[in-house]
Each structure stands twice: as structure tokens, then as C-alpha cells.
Amino acid sequence: xxxxxxxxxxAFFVLFGSEKQGQPQLSLSIIDNPTTTxxxxxxxxxxxxxxxxxxxxxxxxxxxxxxxxxxxTVQLAEADATVNMESPLSAPMKAVALxxxxxxxxxxxKAKSALxxxxxxxxxxxxxxxxxxxxxxxxxxxxxxxxxxxxESIDSAIAAHSHDWPLERLAKADRCLLxxxxxxxxxxxxxxxxxxxxxxxxxxxxEAVELAKQYTDEKxxxxxxGILGQVVRQxxxxxxxx
Numbered sequence: 001x002x003x004x005x006x007x008x009x010x011a012f013f014v015l016f017g018s019e020k021q022g023q024p025q026l027s028l029s030i031i032d033n034p035t036t037t038x039x040x041x042x043x044x045x046x047x048x049x050x051x052x053x054x055x056x057x058x059x060x061x062x063x064x065x066x067x068x069x070x071x072x073t074v075q076l077a078e079a080d081a082t083v084n085m086e087s088p089l090s091a092p093m094k095a096v097a098l099x100x101x102x103x104x105x106x107x108x109x110k111a112k113s114a115l116x117x118x119x120x121x122x123x124x125x126x127x128x129x130x131x132x133x134x135x136x137x138x139x140x141x142x143x144x145x146x147x148x149x150x151x152e153s154i155d156s157a158i159a160a161h162s163h164d165w166p167l168e169r170l171a172k173a174d175r176c177l178l179x180x181x182x183x184x185x186x187x188x189x190x191x192x193x194x195x196x197x198x199x200x201x202x203x204x205x206x207e208a209v210e211l212a213k214q215y216t217d218e219k220x221x222x223x224x225x226g227i228l229g230q231v232v233r234q235x236x237x238x239x240x241x242x
Contacts, residue, residue, distance in 0.1 A: 004199075006130040007139035008180065008207050012215070013127060014144060015176045017048035022168050022175070024151065030144045039141045041131040049124050056117045063114030066107040073104065113217075120215055139193055146187035147179060154182045161230040165223075173216045174224060181208035181228055201232045 018025045027047070029040045078084065081096040130136050147154065155167055158178050167175055184204050192198055205228045212221035 003133065003135040004139055005207060006127070006133075007136045007143065008184075009123075009211060010127050010131055010136065010140040011143045011147075012176055012180055012211055013052070013124065014044055014048050014140070015147070015180055016173060017051040019172060019176065024148065024179070026144055026148055030141055031148050039137060041128075041137055045124070045128050045131055049121075049128070052121050052124065056114075056121045059114040059117050063111040067111050070104055070107050142193045143180065143184055143187065146191070147183035150183060150186050151179070154179050154186065157182050157186075157231050158227060161227050161234070171216060171220065174212070174220055177208055177212050177216065177224055178227060181205065181224075182231055185228075185232065205229065205232070 014026070014030070015024055018027070027040075027044050030044060078093060078096050081094075083094050083096060087094065131140070158167060162170070162178075170178070181204055184199075185201055187193070188199050188201075188204065205225065208228060209221045209225045212224045216224070
């Protein structure tokens with residue numbers, strides 16, 4: 001099962017890195033039949049790494065500028081405080097309470113997200129190594145091919161239970177995780193990777209939730225868990241396969 005867990009994470013990163021304007025743009029080497037065209041994971045992952053590194057660099061640069069802005073604001077707040085304005089120039093600066101503004105909170109939240117993005121990218125070298133293992137690579141390709149073949153049905157199943165949150169409004173990571181998990185549920189129900197060892201829907205959902213805890217905002221995993229549970233319980237999965 002470790003190989004499958006790594007494969008799901010690998011598939012998530014490839015899907016995340018390939019998305020443009022809300023739609024997966026998967027490599028032809030993944031979309032094609034692996035029995036005739038083996039997936040070139042070196043090229044796929046290199047492209048994914050470059051995309052994610054570029055995104056992380058942009059986000060980190062913006063966050064750095066935001067932190068500089070907050071720092072300047074804090075310094076001015078201290079220097080302009082009455083207790084320091086009335087003190088002699090030779091007196092040491094006295095500490096003051098920081099202004100708790102929504103703008104400052106938003107900037108710090110953005111900086112936190114930037115750091116998380118950088119940490120996530122640091123997982124890519126390990127995943128690259130795991131992709132060289134035949135079982136992991138084969139299952140990751142199986143998931144991505146199944147998703148590509150059923151994307152319209154997958155999106156319909158998700159939309160049926162995310163009433164106030166259309167796919168285009170979801171965070172990119174949430175959208176990718178939902179698509180990947182619903183896709184796996186459909187693939188497992190219709191064309192399992194290993195007919196001798198079926199995977200229960202609860203296992204697929206739990207795996208998606210674990211990835212959500214690692215790669216999405218706090219508490220978003222509850223939303224993902226709820227959507228996937230409804231897809232399984234209320235027949236959206238069966239209806240989509242008809």
C-alpha cells in the first residue's frame with residue numbers, strides 16, 4: 001500500500017503542475033496507453049518540478065515584499081507611538097502593542113502560504129525517486145489516465161455535491177485532490193488496477209483526506225471528506241458511470 005500512497009501523491013503533483021485555467025493539461029505520454037507508450041516520468045516530473053518551482057518562487061517573492069511592508073509598518077508604529085515621541089532622542093525605543101489590522105493578518109497569512117508552497121516543492125525529489133519504482137509509476141499513470149478519460153463525469157459528480165462552490169471557485173489543490181479521488185473511485189468501480197485486490201471507497205477517501213491535510217489550507221480536508229462521502233453515499237458515482 002505504500003507504493004499506492006506514493007503514487008497518489010505523485011499523481012496529485014503532476015495534476016497540480018499541469019493545470020491551466022482550471023483544466024488538467026496532461027502530457028501525451030500519460031494520456032496514451034502505457035502498454036504501447038510507457039510514461040516518461042523523467043520528462044513529466046521535470047516539467048512538473050519546473051512549473052511548481054516557478055510558482056513557489058513567484059509566491060515567495062511576493063510574500064517577501066509583503067513581509068517587508070509589514071516590517072516597515074511595525075517600525076513606524078513603534079517610532080510614532082506617543083510614548084516614544086515624547087521621550088528624549090537618546091532614550092532607548094520602548095516597545096508598544098502592535099496594531100492588529102486585517103491587512104497585516106492577510107499579509108502574514110500570505111507569507112505562511114508561501115512557506116508551505118516551498119515546503120511542498122521540497123517533496124518533489126523524493127517523489128521523483130519513487131516514480132522510478134515500477135509499481136508506483138504504473139499506478140500513478142493508471143490514476144491519471146482514468147481521470148483524463150472520465151474528467152467530464154468526475155466534474156459532474158463533484159458539482160452535484162459542492163452546491164455553493166463551483167469547481168472554478170475551489171482552491172487549485174482542493175480541485176485537484178477532489179478530481180483525483182473521484183477519478184480513482186470511478187476507476188476502481190469500473191476498471192480496477194488490480195482485480196485480485198480491490199480498494200474500498202473508504203480507503204480512497206482516507207488517502208485523499210491525508211493528502212488534503214498535507215497540501216491544502218487547514219480544515220479544507222473536512223470539506224473534501226464531506227464531498228467525497230456524499231459522492232459515494234448518494235449515488236453520484238454510480239450515476240456518473242452510466
